[in-house]
Amino acid sequence: MQKKKRTVTIQDVAKTAGVSVSTVSRVLNGKVDVASDTKDRIHSVIDDLGYTTNLAARSMRSQKKNLVGLIMPEIANPFAVEVMKGVNRAIAESEFDLLVYTTGNVRKSGQASHEQKYVSLLNNSLTDGVIIVAPMASEFSTDAPIVSIDPHINTPNYPSVHATNYQGALSAMEYLLGLGHKRIGFISGRPELESSNRRLKGYRDALEKAGIPVDEKLIASGDYTTETSVTCAQELLSLDNPPTAIFASNDQTAMGVFHVAEELGIRIPEDLSVIGFDNISESKYMGLTTVDQFISEMGYVATQRLIKLIIGESLDAQTYRMQTQIVIRNSCKKYVDVA
Amino acid sequence: MQKKKRTVTIQDVAKTAGVSVSTVSRVLNGKVDVASDTKDRIHSVIDDLGYTTNLAARSMRSQKKNLVGLIMPEIANPFAVEVMKGVNRAIAESEFDLLVYTTGNVRKSGQASHEQKYVSLLNNSLTDGVIIVAPMASEFSTDAPIVSIDPHINTPNYPSVHATNYQGALSAMEYLLGLGHKRIGFISGRPELESSNRRLKGYRDALEKAGIPVDEKLIASGDYTTETSVTCAQELLSLDNPPTAIFASNDQTAMGVFHVAEELGIRIPEDLSVIGFDNISESKYMGLTTVDQFISEMGYVATQRLIKLIIGESLDAQTYRMQTQIVIRNSCKKYVDVA
DNA sequence: GTGAAAGCGCTAACAT
DNA sequence: ATGTTAGCGCTTTCAC
Numbered sequence: 001m002q003k004k005k006r007t008v009t010i011q012d013v014a015k016t017a018g019v020s021v022s023t024v025s026r027v028l029n030g031k032v033d034v035a036s037d038t039k040d041r042i043h044s045v046i047d048d049l050g051y052t053t054n055l056a057a058r059s060m061r062s063q064k065k066n067l068v069g070l071i072m073p074e075i076a077n078p079f080a081v082e083v084m085k086g087v088n089r090a091i092a093e094s095e096f097d098l099l100v101y102t103t104g105n106v107r108k109s110g111q112a113s114h115e116q117k118y119v120s121l122l123n124n125s126l127t128d129g130v131i132i133v134a135p136m137a138s139e140f141s142t143d144a145p146i147v148s149i150d151p152h153i154n155t156p157n158y159p160s161v162h163a164t165n166y167q168g169a170l171s172a173m174e175y176l177l178g179l180g181h182k183r184i185g186f187i188s189g190r191p192e193l194e195s196s197n198r199r200l201k202g203y204r205d206a207l208e209k210a211g212i213p214v215d216e217k218l219i220a221s222g223d224y225t226t227e228t229s230v231t232c233a234q235e236l237l238s239l240d241n242p243p244t245a246i247f248a249s250n251d252q253t254a255m256g257v258f259h260v261a262e263e264l265g266i267r268i269p270e271d272l273s274v275i276g277f278d279n280i281s282e283s284k285y286m287g288l289t290t291v292d293q294f295i296s297e298m299g300y301v302a303t304q305r306l307i308k309l310i311i312g313e314s315l316d317a318q319t320y321r322m323q324t325q326i327v328i329r330n331s332c333k334k335y336v337d338v339a
Numbered sequence: 340m341q342k343k344k345r346t347v348t349i350q351d352v353a354k355t356a357g358v359s360v361s362t363v364s365r366v367l368n369g370k371v372d373v374a375s376d377t378k379d380r381i382h383s384v385i386d387d388l389g390y391t392t393n394l395a396a397r398s399m400r401s402q403k404k405n406l407v408g409l410i411m412p413e414i415a416n417p418f419a420v421e422v423m424k425g426v427n428r429a430i431a432e433s434e435f436d437l438l439v440y441t442t443g444n445v446r447k448s449g450q451a452s453h454e455q456k457y458v459s460l461l462n463n464s465l466t467d468g469v470i471i472v473a474p475m476a477s478e479f480s481t482d483a484p485i486v487s488i489d490p491h492i493n494t495p496n497y498p499s500v501h502a503t504n505y506q507g508a509l510s511a512m513e514y515l516l517g518l519g520h521k522r523i524g525f526i527s528g529r530p531e532l533e534s535s536n537r538r539l540k541g542y543r544d545a546l547e548k549a550g551i552p553v554d555e556k557l558i559a560s561g562d563y564t565t566e567t568s569v570t571c572a573q574e575l576l577s578l579d580n581p582p583t584a585i586f587a588s589n590d591q592t593a594m595g596v597f598h599v600a601e602e603l604g605i606r607i608p609e610d611l612s613v614i615g616f617d618n619i620s621e622s623k624y625m626g627l628t629t630v631d632q633f634i635s636e637m638g639y640v641a642t643q644r645l646i647k648l649i650i651g652e653s654l655d656a657q658t659y660r661m662q663t664q665i666v667i668r669n670s671c672k673k674y675v676d677v678a
Numbered sequence: 679g680t681g682a683a684a685g686c687g688c689t690a691a692c693a694t
Numbered sequence: 695a696t697g698t699t700a701g702c703g704c705t706t707t708c709a710c
Contacts, residue, residue, distance in 0.1 A: 057399055059686095088414050350688095396687035401690085
């Protein structure tokens with residue numbers, strides 16, 4: 001079992017080294033005006049006692065914490081994972097460490113009302129700044145800088161990083177239409193999210209622009225999960241006049257389509273073109289065409305921007321839009337409708 | 340931009356509400372002996388001022404923080420992601436929130452020497468207990484409970500959750516041997532990890548037990564990443580006498596094999612049986628046979644055990660071994676060696 | 679170059 | 695039912 005000794009404090013170190021706490025603190029924080037022999041002595045005492053500075057206490061007193069916070073309702077879903085990957089990369093390249101705060105579950109976090117709470121929780125005590133993912137609030141009160149990723153509000157009062165969801169959906173559809181598809185299914189994401197609605201709007205507008213009337217039967221309402229997508233895909237593919245292509249609102253959704261197609265013996269991309277927004281997970285190996293990955297990139301960019309704010313630089317623009325782009329992993333066969 | 344007001348403290352609330360700080364503190368912590376009208380008044384002041392409690396200050400004073408920590412060198416690799424998923428699930432079911440601490444990068448974390456630092460960092464200040472992933476240290480000094488996942492040491496002095504890596508590898512190999520394979524390739528994981536070595540040992544022992552001499556040319560050294568695995572797979576598959584099956588030491592490694600096979604026009608599972616340890620990512624849709632997922636489960640179990648320790652229950656055993664098991668997603672064709 | 683002392687915002691006795 | 699007060703471990707003036 002682990003040792004149950006009382007925590008070693010700066011006091012203990014000072015006492016054993018025969019100096020005052022302030023001297024120890026100076027050494028700890030790399031201040032210059034300390035005799036090198038005292039410094040050495042203190043360092044060795046620190047090693048001996050296994051002292052480590054108490055984060056809470058330090059945070060309470062000092063400005064710079066070298067810590068950025070990331071607030072997410074949960075850290076298990078693919079979107080969250082991808083954001084974290086991007087944040088992680090930026091963190092790895094920086095002098096900052098990262099503290100991810102989560103309640104594990106959207107329900108526990110509650111909604112907008114709780115967001116401010118989590119922001120202050122981290123920002124006013126532990127961290128130099130926070131990144132908040134998909135916030136609903138239109139405003140935050142905080143001492144330290146904040147950057148949001150994919151906020152629900154279109155033009156929030158705080159810096160944000162978005163994806164060009166509408167444009168991306170438009171390009172995706174143009175690609176499918178360009179292959180000759182006339183009946184294109186759509187599986188939507190969570191309807192309360194801006195991102196989802198803008199992808200849907202892209203779908204509709206692209207069809208309209210192409211002079212193809214929207215068939216509401218071809219629009220299935222998913223929720224960005226593979227499970228629901230399976231049901232949606234079954235629904236779409238068992239229509240009397242099934243779609244010859246499916247535009248999945250995210251990668252998990254595309255996975256569901258792939259899964260159902262496999263069960264039904266429908267080959268992708270030969271019999272059915274599938275295009276997935278995002279491209280998280282390993283679907284790139286699976287015969288899907290994707291709008292390339294930017295979620296991770298959003299995490300990366302958001303972190304970089306936050307760090308800029310922390311070190312006092314200003315942002316070129318408060319809103320940053322990540323450009324989505326079509327990536328063809330496996331070209332779909334040119335499709336000509338038999339009808 | 341966000342408001343730049345000075346942080347609202349419990350003092351401010353007390354003053355505006357015309358009560359003492361302790362009364363506010365009582366309300367904040369849901370103590371009973373407060374008149375309901377004062378309580379209401381305080382609550383409304385809290386709302387007005389947008390007060391939120393300072394985590395650092397609170398942590399410094401109180402025992403119970405309702406927060407567990409998770410320490411990982413980085414949070415971007417698939418193993419880390421899977422662990423977090425499991426932890427997330429357990430957290431969602433509990434009254435605790437989660438704080439994930441990472442430096443973003445193994446290099447920045449340094450090694451064993453730094454582990455203790457991170458443990459104390461969280462455990463002696465912010466959290467009620469921590470989970471540490473793949474620690475090298477054989478001992479930790481900490482006030483609050485600790486649980487490790489997949490420690491490098493075989494029998495550490497702290498509670499741990501392992502997978503039955505050796506047994507799992509044995510079963511995987513028995514499965515492949517049972518299909519009639521005589522030349523089975525192996526792509527190893529990071530050699531400094533216990534898990535990797537035990538999987539390799541399972542590979543060797545299974546062959547030996549089957550009376551098949553180990554051909555060292557069939558053992559490629561990977562590092563649990565898809566990138567390296569691609570090289571390994573190319574190496575193996577371009578041998579004069581290539582393997583008819585490959586045992587990949589984890590799922591990412593299996594992905595690499597799949598990728599190379601696709602490029603070479605080798606069909607899985609028809610021409611090449613591939614079995615991957617783990618089963619993270621979406622490889623289950625890819626014609627691979629896998630040792631089923633337990634990494635996430637390790638995170639889940641570890642969290643549950645930590646919570647037990649936090650609330651004062653004791654563990655049945657200090658070491659918990661997750662049972663691995665073969666899962667056949669797509670049965671490989673019975674293979675008979677032509678040699 | 680070093681020490682003494684004043685808090686940071688909070689909780690937990692101890693009073694009243 | 696509420697107020698007073700003593701710290702938690704640390705950094706930071708301000709002395710010496």
